[in-house]
Every structure is written in C-alpha cells, then in structure tokens.
Amino acid sequence: MHNQSHSSVAWRLIKTVFSFYPVAMPIMVVCIVFNAIIGSIPSIFMQNVIAIIEQNWEHGSWSSVSGEIMSLVSILIALYVLALISSIIFNQMMAVVSQGALRKFRIKMFDKMEKLPISYFDRNPHGDIMSYYTNDVDTLRQIISQSFPQLLISSLTVITIFGIMLYFSFWMTAVVAVGIVVMLYVTRKIAGGSAKFFLRQQNALAKEEGFVEEMMNGQKVIKVFTHEKQSKQAFDEINEQLFSDSRQANKYANTLAPIIMNIGNVLYVVVAIFGGIFIVSDVQNISFSGLALSVSVVIPFLNMTRQFSGNINQVSQQVNAVVMGLAGARRVFELLDQEEEKDEGYVTLVNAKEVDGKLVPCKERTGIWAWQHPHKSDGSVTYKKVEGDVRLIDVDFAYVPGKTILHDISLYAEPGQKVAFVGSTGAGKTTITNLLNRFYDIQKGKIRYDGININKIKKADLRRSIGIVLQDTNLFTDTVLENIRYGKLDATDEECMIAARLAGADDFISRLPDGYNTMLTGDGANLSQGQRQLISIARAAVADPPVMILDEATSSIDTRTEETVQRGMDALMLGRTVFVIAHRLSTIKNADVIMVMEHGRIIERGSHEELLKEKGTYYQLYTGAFELE
C-alpha cells in the first residue's frame, strides 16, 4: 500500500462524497457560500446605522432618521430570511448526506470485504478488520458533517470579512492581519501537539483494549491460579500510560480555546487603541470606500475582529477531528483498494435433464447437475454430468512464495469414494481442501473436476458443488432453521428438518426452548461445540452437493454421540465424493482410501487394512506409538 499524503486522502474523500451525492453536494456548497457571505455583511449595515446615529444623536429627533435606518434594517431582514432558509436547507441536506455517505461507505466496504480472497482474512487479524467498521468509519462522520463544512464556512467568512475590512480601511486591516498571523501560528503549534497526543491516546487505548480482552478471556485461569494481584499490577501499568497520554491530549485541547479567545481579546484591544490613535492623530485613511476613519468605522472593525478570531477558534476546534478523520479515511481507502478475488472461470453449473440419452439444460431443479462448458475455439457448448470425480496431479503449493507447503500431491477420488487425510498439524491436510474450492490457487500441477480444469470453472459454481464442514463452526445470528437453510436458500422447512435428522441434530434441536425457531446469538454461544458441529453438518447436508469436505467435522462430538451420528453421516456421505480430515482415527477407519501426510507430502496411502499390514506410520498412529501434533 503506497502511503498517501493527508491532502490526497482529503481530496479523495471529498471526491468520493461528491460522487455519492452529485446533485446534493453542489447545492449544499452553494448554501454554505451564501450563508457564509451573509454572515459577514451585517458589519456593513452596522457601520451605516452607526454613521447615521453619529451624525444625528445630538438633536434627538428619531423621526428624521427613522426612514433611513428602517430601510437599512428591512434589507438586512430580507437577507436574514434568505440566510435562514439556506441554513435550513443546508442543515437538513447535511443530515441526510452525511449519514447517507456513511451508509454508502459501510456498504461499499462490506461488499468489498465479501469479494476479497480468503488469503486476506488469513493474513489480517480479525480485530483489525473489525476496526474499519467500529472505529474508522465513525471518524468520517465528524469530518464530513462538521469539519469540512466548518472549514469552508470559516475560510469564506474570513475572506469576505477581509474584503470588507479593506473596504473600510487598509491601516486597520494591517493591524488585524498581524494579529491573525500570531493567532494562526499559535493554533498551529498547539493543535499540532494536540493531534500528536490524540493519536498517542488512540494507540494507548488500543493497547489497553487488547490487554483487557486477553485477560477477560482468561479470567477463569486467573482465578484458578489466584493470579489476581499480578493481573492488577499489569493492568495498572497500562492504565497509567493511557491516563498520562489522554491527559496530555486533553490539556492541549482544553487550552486551545481560551488561548485563541484571549489572543482575540488582546487583538480587540489593540485594534481599538490603534483605531483611537488613528482617529486622534488624524491619520490619512486608505480604503476602497474612501471613508475617513471615524468611530463608525472602528466599531464594525472591532466586531469583525471578533468574528475573525471566532472563526479561527472554530477551525482550531476541528483540528483533532480532521487528523483522526483523515487517518480513518486512509484506512478505509486502504480496504477499498484491496485487490478482489479474481475469477476467470466460464464453465458453469446448470440443472439438467436427460432427453433421448443426451443432457439438456433446464430451469427447474431435477436433481441432475451438469457442467455447461462453452468452447471458445468453435463456439459450441457441451454438457457434462456432475459426478464428483476429483483428481490432483503433481500439485505444489505455497502460501508464501518460496515456502512450499505441499509437494507433488497426486490423488484420485472417484465418484462416491471416501478419501481420508491424517497427519500432524501443519502437514497440509486442510491446505488440500483449500485448493479444491479455490480458496487458494495452486502454483504447479493440475486439479481436474469431472475432467475439467478447476480454473475454468466459475468459482461460485465450483464452490456450490462442494459442501464443506469445518472444525470451527460458524453460525449466524438467526434461528436454528435459518442457519440450516443457509446451505440452500430455497429449501423448505421440511427439507431442513430432514437434513437435521440426517445429521443427527434433530434430537437436541427439538429439546431447545423453541425447537427449530430457537434464536442463535453470538455464533451459537448457547450451544455446545458438539451441537454446533451437528448444525453445520445439517447445513452442508441441505445443500446436497456432489462433493463434500469434512474437516475435523466431528472432533467435538463425544465418541458415544458420534456412534449415533455415524449412521446419519454414512447416509450423508452415500453417493458423494467425500474428503475427510480427522484426528480421531475411528472417524476415518472405513474410508476407501486413507492418505497419511507428513510435511506436505503423502507418505502412505491405502485402506485401513492395507495400511495396518504395511506397519508404517499409520500403524504406529493407530497403536498409539506415534503422536499427532
């Protein structure tokens, strides 16, 4: 990821929001401009009114000036009404746009995330991915809805006021300008320090969060080892660091406003005194208006000075939000710039029926699936029945270039066969299954599915034809029934229940408080690991795929329950090509062929009986003379 500068991130953010709302954004900008300018011009009216008073206050006759003053005030009222209308429009639109932009960002990020390859999720800690949604997007809210508009308003106001100042008097403007430069310098200094410590505070907070998470997870271990005292000490250290960083950050932030405001006050006094000096000493005024220096010029000047410093104060209050918002935006764009999973497959999965001994594609579900294979060379389309014949030929694979995990893997699984893998952790068993459904792509060799190179098959269709049950079950917040239906979205309730019965899950599900309609939350936290595995087996069963991968699918089911599930599992595996990975040898004994893997190679292969006769590694494993890790 190339490192983007602050300004390029800011530009991209603005451009993205504009592209979300191509009509609303320009309207809003117009409203802001209008509002900012109107906000600055009352000083002109004030000058006029005061000038009138100046000339007339001594004779005390209201009627002689009321006409003049009232017409000025009416124009002002008209302008104010317009400003109010534009302000209402702007604020209402901003509410819609800022929230809408966040929504679009979230959806964009989520869509992107779903399209990223598995390797992305394997590489990045899940906490980091979550943080895009929980922390980074939220920082965008303030920068979009407040910081950017505020910056725009303030800079416009400052420019307008500066123009009006010049209209009144060059000399006075010069005095204000010197003050502003001082103010900007101080703001830069303090706000810079403040931003630095705010980022530090964020880091300290993240550190404390990580620590607390680890400790809360192991709280029972802490209790068992009466380790409370040490745990408190370690916490205090981290907590103290967070305290000192956040105190520092807040000290800066808290003092910024009084400092700016009081520089404003001093500037106010200085302007007043210089005004007085200029008037008293009768300095020749230079201005666009050609007005002579008088109280009626100095008073609006004083108000403009206040407005000036007020705006700088407003901007300085946004500095932290901008720094954090841009850091958040940078991370969000980093996610959005990730490369998506590529799919160049063109062979698709279709429903088919046999007409006159030939396969013909059709819309309805027939139970027969076919590979629709368009041939680029002659434009013809052939159909091939999906049977579940899987072959790996001389496959090499590495997650990280140079660190080959699998060497020369060749294996054939005929339709309906059960192929088992045994071997230590890291031997490459799960890696093989990762290659079959193309979570990762092989570097060398071939994988053929019903004789077709799997790279030619559309990934979605390839995966649809391979059911998978993993050791770490992942269930979703929904009812048990919907979790099973996840395997096949258009499955009827009946079909789901049949699948549950097949998986041996029906028994415990019917004992849950609401049976199949029991809500599962927090990844099925209210179920035991074994029960969750049964549900995920049912989920795969309802999908009814020709090929199945069971990766430690029954590891948490106790042996006695496994016995009872076994019949269902056998029924589930019947007529499918099945790849089984299991630690427990009893689970794989009846496989057609067992592959014993070590360091990414297949070192033994054969049926249970054959391997026992061989008296090799498998024999040792089975008799307990060798250990799996």
Added chain:
Amino acid sequence: MIKTLAKSIREYKKDSIKTPIYVSLEVIIECFIPFLIASLVNDIKAGTSISHLVYQGIFLVILAGISLTLGTLSGYACASASCGFAKNLRKDMYYNIQNFSFANIDRFSTSSLVTRLTTDVTNVQMAYMMIIRTAVRGPIMIVFAFVMAYIMGGKMAFVYLFTAPVLGLGLFFVMRKTIPIFKRVFKKYDNLNSSIQENVKGIRVVKAFVREDYEMSKFENAATSVTADFTKAERILAWNSPIMQFCIYFMMIFVLTVGSYTVITSRGMDLDVGQMSALLTYSMMILNSLMMLSMVFVMITMADESSHRIVEVLNEKTTIDENVDGIKDVQDGSIDFVDVNFAYSSHAKKMALSDVNLHIDSGQTVGIVGGTGSSKTTLVQLIARLYDVTSGSVKVAGIDVKEYNLDALRDQVSMVLQKNVLFSGTIKDNLRWGNENATDEEMQEACKLAQADEFISRFPEGYNTYIEQGGTNVSGGQKQRLCIARALLKKPKILILDDSTSAVDTKTDALIRQGFEKFIPDTTKIIIAQRIASVEDSDLIIVMDKGKVHATGTHEQLLANNELYQEIYYSQNKKGEVLDA
C-alpha cells in the same frame, strides 16, 4: 448510580473542584471585558488622550492575561480530573472483576466487559469533562452577561428574556425528540457490528456456500435501517443551528433598531454607541452558552447508558466469600462429597448435580467419565470452590472447603481447565503462573512430567519461546501439556485435569499418567477424560450421568457390571479391532 460512580473520583477531587472555580472566575472576567471595551470605544469617540487610551488598553490586556491564565489552569485541571476519573473507573472495574467468582464471570461476556472498560468509560469521561467545565460555564455566563447587559443597556437587556427562552425551548424540543431515537439506534448499531464480525469470522462458510450476495443484501438492509434512524435523529438535530441563527439575527435587528432609537431619543444618555456594540457581544455570549448547554445534554444522554453498564460491573458482588481469616493449611488431599446438590442459579429448574456422595483418599488417582452434559466438570469445580454448593458440603482433608482461606485452598487444589488459556509472553512467563519463584530446573522438571520438555527444547528459543495471544502458535496438544506443567508447578495436594489431554496422543497421555504415579504419588489426581484408556488404570472410576453419580468402581468392576460404562468402552474399542499398544 451517580454515588457509585463518584466513588472513583478520589485523588482527582481537588482537580474536579478547582476546575469549576477557575471556570467561574474566567467567565466573570470574560464578561467584564466587553464592558470595559464599551467605555474604551466611547473614550475614542470622545477623543480622549492617547495615553489614557493606552492605560485602559494595558488594563484590558492584563485582564485578558488573567482570563487566559485561568482558562489554561481550568483546562489543565479539567484534563486531570476527567482523565483521572476515567482511569480510576477502569481500575475499579478491573479490580472488581478480579474478585469475580466463576458464577459472576459467567454472567458477563468477554466482549461486553471489554466495551464497558473502554468505550463506556470514554463516554463517561467526556460527559464528566463537560459537566465540570461547560455545564458550569454556561449558566454563570448567562447570568453575568445578563447582569452586565442590564447595567449598560437597562431595559434593553430584557430582549434576552425573550430570545433565550426561544432558543432554550427550541433546543429542549430537539433534544426530547432525538434522545429516544439515539438510545434505540445504538442498540441496532451494535447488532450491525456484530453481524459484520460474524462475517469476518465465518468468511470461509460464506464463500464455501457462495453466499456473498446474500450477505451483502442482508447487510445493506441492516445498514439502511440504522441509517434511517440516525438520519431521522440528525435531521431533528439539524434544527439547532437555524434556531440559533434565528435568535442571533433577531438580536442584531433588535439592537440595531431599538438600540439606535434609544441612543437618538435619549441623546446618548440611556445608551451610547459603545454600549450598543457591547450588547451585541453579550447576546452572542448568552446564545453560545445555551448552545453549549444543549451539547452537554446530548453528551449526558449518551453517557447515561454507559454509566448504567459501568455501575453494573462496579456493583456486582462476588458470590463467593473469600474467607480471608479461614484455615490456611490443607493437611492432605482427601476429598469428601456429602449429600451435595448444586444448581448454577437459584431459579434453575434442574439441579446440575444431585445427591452426590463420594469419598476419595489422599493420593488416589480418580477417573471421571460420562457423556456431554453429565456434569463431570461441575463436580470437580466444587472442590476448588469455583462455585459453592447449593446444599450439602464438599470437604478437603476432612474440612469443609468454605472453612479454608480461598487462596490457600486454590493453591493446594490445582485445576487444569477444559477451556484453557495461555497468555502472551514467553513459555517461562506462562509457567511462572504456577509458581512465581520457580527456578529453571523446577520448570523443566514440571515440563518433563507433563511431557512438554521434549517439544519445548526443539523450539529454537526453548523456554524463552514467545507464546502469541491465545497460544495460537502452539498446537492444541502442546498447549494442553503446557497448561498441565503450569498447574504442576503449584505442587498441589490435589491435581484436577478436566479433559486436559484430549488433543494429546494416547501414548503421550499414558506417559503423563505414568509420570504422575511415579513422581507425585502423594498428590490426589482427578482425571476427566473422554477416552476410557485415559482412566482405565485409576484407583477409582466415577461414571457420571445426568448430574448424578451413576456408578463407581475400578475398570474391571465397571466393565463387568455397568451397562453405561460398557457402552462407552465399546464405542471406542470395537470388538475384534482392539489392538494392544
């Protein structure tokens, strides 16, 4: 609730009191400045001498300097007070959690505790900062600005009595409408994030079932619903700014018309030009204060929910009395269960354990078997007093466990939990949990006994190998053996292994048990296992079923006459396939 929270202010009480004092003084001076400037302006108009102007100017600059000093002091005190308060809140929560019993821990999920310690505390910290600073500043500013305006402008100051309520009422209605929406939407928002988390964790399932589009549309709906609520709230909030602008505009026009009328008709007696502009300044001060106060209310509402969640943790009382003055000496490792009944909560319909009567001699090896949910774990947890019995009693060395000092008891009853955790740190760091002062030799000895020494010494950095958070860089079997070694280092009188060798192969498993017999013969060893092979040669085997002791006896006795035991045994050792190791 506030009382409970306030207890955590402690050493930051001084700063918490200083802040509003500084703020009040700062506000008073701030209110004086426009007043003085008004007279300065009038002096300019009257054409006073420059030296007089400069004197006045210097006086004003000094005032600004004092105001700045007070502002800085209040800013510093406020940062200390609020950050310190937050620090103490986190500390008090964390310390109280350390006192939680297992029953307490079961009530809170890890993620909810993490949120309470981080996000919730941050919310309260922000609210506290606003309360001691902005909430003090606002009302004082309003009162003083009004008083000053009255002194200068007389009746004209009463214009504030019109505009301030308009703004106040407007803000009040906005708040009343938005607060309930915010409360509702934050819950929805949490759900949205937890559904993202499910997707991140379950991405393999999503991709394997080709459910990317399905998940996307599900997410889009959820996100849209959250946005709809947020937008609704924000659109109401968006009225704040126009209402404020309306009041400012009204005030400007009022001062310009009525002000100039007053100046002219009274020939500058009731009001002069300088005062007129000061009036405008005061009006801005008052309106700004109202605006700030409304922000304080928003912050307090947001912090309200968080405070409740924090107080829940602070007020959680441990369910187990530590019995600090209890017996500190555990004589031996004998265990008795006398008419023990146990339920996890007082309103549970079913007892997790009922009518348990057992006697275990010191130094015996005891195996416990039984199906999932037969309360094997529950049974052994009572020995280390991780939970208290509902009725009956559990005795260690003939004395009720409640009579012991809790720490002393747990030091002698070492338990290897089923769901075990290693912490980030070196292997040595982890082992030292068992005994802080363990020497390298002692550690190696324990690891040898747990059959861990062999693989540890194969690591390039041996005992200094860094274990990642959650022990992700060691295999399941290795992790289990490290956990056993850690428990052994305590040199306990009773050692409990709760399914702690499930990922260890049968041979190593046997070696561990043999080592126990040989090197720690006087320690009572209780082993819960799935595999019959792991308990076969125990002195006593307890078969648990549905929360009851189904049978006890030796392997031979049980195999001869207990049906359940036979069933378990044959499910693992099919006839004709039993191989001798």
